[in-house]
Amino acid sequence: MAANDTAHPYAAETQIAIAAVRRACVLTASVFNKLVKQETLTKDDKSPVTVGDFAAQAVINTILDRTFPDDPIVGEEDATDLRIESGRALRDRIVELANDTLSADLQPGEKEEWGLGPNHGRTVDQLLDAIDRGNYDGGRTGRMWTLDPIDGTKGFLRGEQYAVCLALLVDARVELGVIGCPNLPVAASNPSGPRGCIFVAVRGQGAYQLLLDNPLGGERTKLTIPTFTAESLNFLESVEKAHAKLSFNERVSQILGVTRAPTRIDSQAKYCALARGDGGVYLRMPVGSGYKEKIWDHAAGSILVEEAGGVISDGRGEPLDFSLGRTLGENYGIVACGKDVHPKVIAAVKQAKAEEAQSQL
Numbered sequence: 001m002a003a004n005d006t007a008h009p010y011a012a013e014t015q016i017a018i019a020a021v022r023r024a025c026v027l028t029a030s031v032f033n034k035l036v037k038q039e040t041l042t043k044d045d046k047s048p049v050t051v052g053d054f055a056a057q058a059v060i061n062t063i064l065d066r067t068f069p070d071d072p073i074v075g076e077e078d079a080t081d082l083r084i085e086s087g088r089a090l091r092d093r094i095v096e097l098a099n100d101t102l103s104a105d106l107q108p109g110e111k112e113e114w115g116l117g118p119n120h121g122r123t124v125d126q127l128l129d130a131i132d133r134g135n136y137d138g139g140r141t142g143r144m145w146t147l148d149p150i151d152g153t154k155g156f157l158r159g160e161q162y163a164v165c166l167a168l169l170v171d172a173r174v175e176l177g178v179i180g181c182p183n184l185p186v187a188a189s190n191p192s193g194p195r196g197c198i199f200v201a202v203r204g205q206g207a208y209q210l211l212l213d214n215p216l217g218g219e220r221t222k223l224t225i226p227t228f229t230a231e232s233l234n235f236l237e238s239v240e241k242a243h244a245k246l247s248f249n250e251r252v253s254q255i256l257g258v259t260r261a262p263t264r265i266d267s268q269a270k271y272c273a274l275a276r277g278d279g280g281v282y283l284r285m286p287v288g289s290g291y292k293e294k295i296w297d298h299a300a301g302s303i304l305v306e307e308a309g310g311v312i313s314d315g316r317g318e319p320l321d322f323s324l325g326r327t328l329g330e331n332y333g334i335v336a337c338g339k340d341v342h343p344k345v346i347a348a349v350k351q352a353k354a355e356e357a358q359s360q361l
C-alpha cells in the first residue's frame with residue numbers, strides 16, 4: 001500500500017512523518033526518564049549510542065516501510081551490533097520499546113493503515129531489518145528519506161536539547177523536513193514553561209511549529225525569521241567544542257559587531273531556534289579534523305530555515321550538496337541565517353579565514 005493524498009504535494013508524507021517523529025519522541029523521552037544511560041555501547045566513532053537511537057530508528061523506519069515501501073532511507077544507525085550475542089540485552093530492550101511505541105493507541109490524525117495502534121507489534125527480525133533499511137548509500141536521483149533518530153546524543157544524555165530529525169529528498173533536493181524537540185520550550189520567552197515541539201517544513205508551503213502533544217490535531221504557528229540589527233543579533237552554535245570551531249565563531253561575531261553572547265544548543269534544535277527567531281545566525285565551521293558532515297544532521301533543518309525565509313549555505317556561500325551520498329562531502333562549514341544577514345556573515349567568514357591564514361604564515 002502506498003499512502004496517497006493529493007490535497008497538497010507531500011500531504012501524506014507530511015502527516016506520516018509527523019506521526020512517526022512524534023512516536024519516536026515519546027519513546028526517547030521515556031528512555032531518558034527510565035535512565036537507560038547505563039546501556040550505552042561504543043561504536044567505532046566512540047560516540048554514545050543509546051537504546052533510544054536504535055529503538056527510535058526502528059519505529060520510524062517501520063512506519064516508512066509500511067507507508068512508502070519503495071522509498072530508501074539513509075539512517076544514522078545500523079543493527080550490526082544488535083545481531084550478535086553480546087547485543088542481546090540491548091536488543092531485547094529495543095524490541096520492547098519499539099513495540100510499545102508502535103502499538104500505543106492512535107492519536108488524532110493517525111491512521112491504523114500506517115501500521116500503528118494496538119496489535120501492531122513486530123518481530124525481532126522485522127525490527128532489526130527496519131533499522132537496517134537505513135543503510136541506503138544516498139545519491140543524486142530519486143526519492144529518499146534521511147533520518148537521525150536522536151540528533152545531539154550528548155545533549156540527550158545530559159538531559160538538555162536533542163532532536164528527532166526526518167527529511168524527504170527528491171533528486172537530492174529536500175522537499176520535507178520534520179524535527180521533534182521533546183525538551184525545547186514551546187516559547188523561548190518562557191524557558192521554564194511547557195516543553196515539546198515539532199517543527200515541519202514543506203517546500204513552497206512554509207515552516208510551522210506544532211505541539212508535540214498533539215501535532216496533527218492541535219494548533220500550529222507559522223515561522224518567519226525576523227530581521228536583526230547588530231545589537232539584537234546573536235549566534236547559535238554547538239555545545240560540543242569538538243563539533244565546531246567556536247573560537248572562529250567568536251572572531252566572526254566580532255567582525256559583525258555582535259555584542260550578545262552566543263546561545264549554545266545541542267542538535268538541529270539550533271535550526272528550529274533560528275527559524276522562530278530565538279537567534280540570528282547558526283555558524284558551524286569545521287574544527288580541522290577532516291570530519292564530514294552527515295546529510296541527516298542538516299537535511300531537515302535546512303528546509304526549515306529556507307521555508308522560514310532564511311538562507312543556508314556552506315562557509316563559502318555555496319549551497320549544501322545532498323547528492324554526494326551519506327555525507328555532504330568536503331567540509332566547508334555551515335552558515336544559516338536570515339536573507340539580509342547572510343551576505344554579511346559570508347564576508348565576515350572570508351575575512352576571519354584570511355586573518356587565520358595570515359597568522360599561520
Ligand SMILES: Nc1ncnc2c1ncn2[C@@H]1O[C@H](COP(=O)(O)OS(=O)(=O)O)[C@@H](OP(=O)(O)O)[C@H]1O
Binds near residue numbers: 152265
Ligand atoms: N567532529 C565532528 N564535527 C562536526 N560534527 C560532528 C563531529 N562529531 C560528531 N558530529 C555530529 O554532530 C552532531 C551533534 O550536533 P551538534 O554538534 O549540533 O550538537 S552538540 O553540540 O554536539 O550536541 C552529532 O549528531 P548525533 O550523532 O546524531 O548526536 C554528530 O553527527
Ligand SMILES: [Mg+2]
Binds near residue numbers: 047076153
Ligand atoms: Mg551519532
Ligand SMILES: [Mg+2]
Binds near residue numbers: 150151296297
Ligand atoms: Mg546527528
Ligand SMILES: [Mg+2]
Binds near residue numbers: 148149152
Ligand atoms: Mg544521532
